[in-house]
Amino acid sequence: MQKKFLTGQCIVLGVTGGIAAYKAVEVASSLKKLGAEVQVVMTEAAQEFVQPLTFRAVTHNPVITDMFAEPKSWEVEHISLAQKADLFLIVPATANIIGKIANGIADDMLSTTAMATQASVLLAPAMNVNMYNNPILQSNIDKLSKLGYGVVEPASGYLACGVEGKGRLAAPEKIVELAIRELTLSADWQGVKVLVTAGGTQEPWDPVRYLGNHSSGKMGYAVAKVAARRGAEVLLVTAPTALESPLGVEVEQVQTAREMYEAVLAVAAEQEVIIKAAAVADYRPQNKAEDKIKKDESEPLINLERNPDILAELGRRKERQFLVGFAAESEQLLTNAQAKLKNKNLDLIVANDISAVDSGFKVDTNQVVLISAQDQQELPKLSKMEVAARLLDKIVELREE
Numbered sequence: 001m002q003k004k005f006l007t008g009q010c011i012v013l014g015v016t017g018g019i020a021a022y023k024a025v026e027v028a029s030s031l032k033k034l035g036a037e038v039q040v041v042m043t044e045a046a047q048e049f050v051q052p053l054t055f056r057a058v059t060h061n062p063v064i065t066d067m068f069a070e071p072k073s074w075e076v077e078h079i080s081l082a083q084k085a086d087l088f089l090i091v092p093a094t095a096n097i098i099g100k101i102a103n104g105i106a107d108d109m110l111s112t113t114a115m116a117t118q119a120s121v122l123l124a125p126a127m128n129v130n131m132y133n134n135p136i137l138q139s140n141i142d143k144l145s146k147l148g149y150g151v152v153e154p155a156s157g158y159l160a161c162g163v164e165g166k167g168r169l170a171a172p173e174k175i176v177e178l179a180i181r182e183l184t185l186s187a188d189w190q191g192v193k194v195l196v197t198a199g200g201t202q203e204p205w206d207p208v209r210y211l212g213n214h215s216s217g218k219m220g221y222a223v224a225k226v227a228a229r230r231g232a233e234v235l236l237v238t239a240p241t242a243l244e245s246p247l248g249v250e251v252e253q254v255q256t257a258r259e260m261y262e263a264v265l266a267v268a269a270e271q272e273v274i275i276k277a278a279a280v281a282d283y284r285p286q287n288k289a290e291d292k293i294k295k296d297e298s299e300p301l302i303n304l305e306r307n308p309d310i311l312a313e314l315g316r317r318k319e320r321q322f323l324v325g326f327a328a329e330s331e332q333l334l335t336n337a338q339a340k341l342k343n344k345n346l347d348l349i350v351a352n353d354i355s356a357v358d359s360g361f362k363v364d365t366n367q368v369v370l371i372s373a374q375d376q377q378e379l380p381k382l383s384k385m386e387v388a389a390r391l392l393d394k395i396v397e398l399r400e401e
């Protein structure tokens with residue numbers, strides 16, 4: 001069986017008493033699905049909102065609710081849990097728990113365990129807007145941030161108390177993403193300067209229309225995300241996509257192949273690794289009309305001209321960089337990809353059969369072959385995040401050689 005992303009990681013999830021407590025169930029469930037061991041500690045108030053049984057069912061672990069309950073083993077439970085944690089998450093974090101941790105108060109199982117842990121602690125506040133804006137709460141958050149606690153910024157919107165404002169718990173996916181980031185900050189890419197390109201370029205022929213392609217940007221964004229989590233300094237040059245900017249990544253938006261060419265070449269020399277996942281249009285309309293083209297009797301004709309090949313140019317200029325290309329092919333996958341590896345002077349190419357089911361454009365999975373001058377490695381069908389992780393592993397291996 002495939003090892004899951006968070007296998008072997010223990011997350012202590014503290015749940016405090018706010019209406020958003022039910023959203024912590026989704027967080028627990030997502031982390032569990034990713035392979036983590038999730039140990040939930042609930043405050044008394046939290047149990048007024050959600051039953052411990054719900055978390056027990058989702059995590060397959062007993063939920064800790066009482067400091068003085070008969071222990072399952074003769075360990076001091078808050079100490080053993082605190083030591084076991086690879087990450088300590090508190091979702092939702094009320095003003096009360098934030099105040100306690102910031103001021104060293106440990107008067108129940110959760111606050112005691114939080115004080116005893118040496119793991120990273122990530123708090124996701126959720127409360128009424130006026131409580132959130134209260135300078136006492138803000139100074140507690142500030143104090144905790146300075147001490148190295150992570151705080152997931154709450155979102156703005158309609159709050160349970162009936163008003164609009166900041167104080168909604170951040171989206172569970174965002175909390176999970178930040179948790180993963182904390183957990184996978186393995187240092188193998190620490191400080192490495194990486195440029196990633198993503199998305200499909202758009203080549204306009206009037207102010208409302210363009211020639212484009214099916215690229216969703218998911219593969220390139222996954223590479224940028226995973227590299228950042230592993231400590232790289234990532235710049236993502238991206239053509240338009242529907243995706244959110246990945247956390248911890250510097251993002252530069254472009255539209256056309258020529259804009260991408262300019263953006264990439266301006267910073268290429270400073271990069272240690274360049275990964276070109278973007279689907280760059282090989283051709284653009286020769287002319288772009290100033291105004292919207294109106295329909296009339298005649299059939300419009302769009303003449304195309306060649307765009308620069310960004311990757312080939314990078315290959316020509318390459319000195320000590322590690323250069324990675326993608327090859328989207330619908331036939332003769334390996335032969336075509338090998339030719340691109342050689343012609344564009346690359347160190348590695350990710351060959352992608354776009355005719356395969358659940359692979360290539362738009363979907364969340366991908367099936368690729370990693371081809372270098374030394375060897376060829378066929379990966380099974382994996383999520384794009386996992387493909388990104390395997391690609392980065394391969395790059396580490398080849399750079400060490």
Ligand code: CTP
Nearest residue numbers: 276277278280282308309310311325326327328
């Ligand atoms: N690429 C690029 N600039 C272009 C075209 C492609 O930088 N104008 C890069 C892509 O980002 C990708 C690699 O080259 O990493 C291969 O792209 P692909 O579209 O598969 O190949 P092409 O070189 O365009 O060749 P063809 O379209 O003939 O298959």
